[in-house]
Amino acid sequence: MVSTFPSLNTIDLSRIRLTIRNLQPQLVEWRRRLHQKPELGFQEKLTSAFIAEKLQEWGIEHQTGIAQTGIVAIIKGKKTGSQKVLAIRADMDALPIQELNEVPYKSQHDGLMHACGHDGHTAIALGTAYYLQQHRHNFSGTVKVIFQPAEESPGGAKPMIAAGVLKNPDVDAIIGLHLWNNLPLGAIGVRPGALMAAVECFDCTIFGKGGHGAMPHQTVDSVVVAAQVVNALQTIVSRNVNPIDSAVVTVGELHAGTKRNVIPDTARMSATVRYFNPELTGFFQEKIQQVISGVCQSAGAKYDLKYWSLYPAVINDVGMAELVRSIAEEVVETPLGVVPECQTMGAEDMSFFLQEVPGCYFFLGSANPSKDLAYPHHHPRFDFDETALGMGVEMFVRCVEKYLGGAD
Numbered sequence: 001m002v003s004t005f006p007s008l009n010t011i012d013l014s015r016i017r018l019t020i021r022n023l024q025p026q027l028v029e030w031r032r033r034l035h036q037k038p039e040l041g042f043q044e045k046l047t048s049a050f051i052a053e054k055l056q057e058w059g060i061e062h063q064t065g066i067a068q069t070g071i072v073a074i075i076k077g078k079k080t081g082s083q084k085v086l087a088i089r090a091d092m093d094a095l096p097i098q099e100l101n102e103v104p105y106k107s108q109h110d111g112l113m114h115a116c117g118h119d120g121h122t123a124i125a126l127g128t129a130y131y132l133q134q135h136r137h138n139f140s141g142t143v144k145v146i147f148q149p150a151e152e153s154p155g156g157a158k159p160m161i162a163a164g165v166l167k168n169p170d171v172d173a174i175i176g177l178h179l180w181n182n183l184p185l186g187a188i189g190v191r192p193g194a195l196m197a198a199v200e201c202f203d204c205t206i207f208g209k210g211g212h213g214a215m216p217h218q219t220v221d222s223v224v225v226a227a228q229v230v231n232a233l234q235t236i237v238s239r240n241v242n243p244i245d246s247a248v249v250t251v252g253e254l255h256a257g258t259k260r261n262v263i264p265d266t267a268r269m270s271a272t273v274r275y276f277n278p279e280l281t282g283f284f285q286e287k288i289q290q291v292i293s294g295v296c297q298s299a300g301a302k303y304d305l306k307y308w309s310l311y312p313a314v315i316n317d318v319g320m321a322e323l324v325r326s327i328a329e330e331v332v333e334t335p336l337g338v339v340p341e342c343q344t345m346g347a348e349d350m351s352f353f354l355q356e357v358p359g360c361y362f363f364l365g366s367a368n369p370s371k372d373l374a375y376p377h378h379h380p381r382f383d384f385d386e387t388a389l390g391m392g393v394e395m396f397v398r399c400v401e402k403y404l405g406g407a408d
Ligand SMILES: [Zn+2]
Pocket: 115, 116, 152, 377, 378
């Protein structure tokens, strides 16, 4: 996909207002500073101290230490009219990856890296807060900027909601973005309905009866049972799920045995399950349990299954997606422009916010192959075109001004 991107040498940034274009050097500086000090989920101490320091400096009311390292900033518009509350969500955490980029702003924390772009999300949210604070006369109501920990895992959205970030004042709608190297710089991926998948996981141990590889009749071969289970699981998506619904069952780990002539007692597997349609909630857990139970029973094996749900699907509200789409069309003017075909089986805990209030999560294209900035997310050489930072601020600011337009 990356190789089919159009040339980006002539990207038109004229639709980004001058004040935000002038903020670009700061956005890059903040992003690079954050990039050099990546921190894992719920350990974003330096990151959150940096955010708090900036908010303090700009006189923006904020609360720190929410769900450990989370921050919420509150900016009240000066226009009269609608007193609605719009939230903007950014995540702050990095990944346990050793960075392989040789750049001046390379990670200084051994084994840790901002390989998903959350450093950029934080910089965009900071830039948005700064701009809105300076331009409060352009909107009514309230903007809450939510800096969330631990998106990668184990998930910071849920504890932040539990801590009340959507209350007092109560949030009416929420928006958020992900810098996206699956789209070129200048494209924005937005669509109503499902954008990202629900993710569930399971670990299963199969207990057979070990023995000599030459005398299988004396054993219950856990390897053969596990192989049959893996095969049988493939029919769940192909035969039980409506073909109109997309879903994935991937067994990514399978472990058994120590020696070629020994039939092992046990085999272990770990898997991930993905789907968009919320009506499938609970279906895979039940079906997978049935398949494993049936195969094990027929072979005389036993099993232990641990199944859990990680994140629900990211479902965009129709009205909010239309708001973001209309603004994306104002902000970008490139051959690809606004891309509704941007669904991914990737997952995001933004979904928990979207279960609480209507909102829209969207992808901000950030790949630029002409600058060698097109590695996939979570790759040790991931990096993005920082031009996208200003575009992100422009998107958020325009969303605020349209949603909280108020009276002149
Ligand atoms: Zn990620």
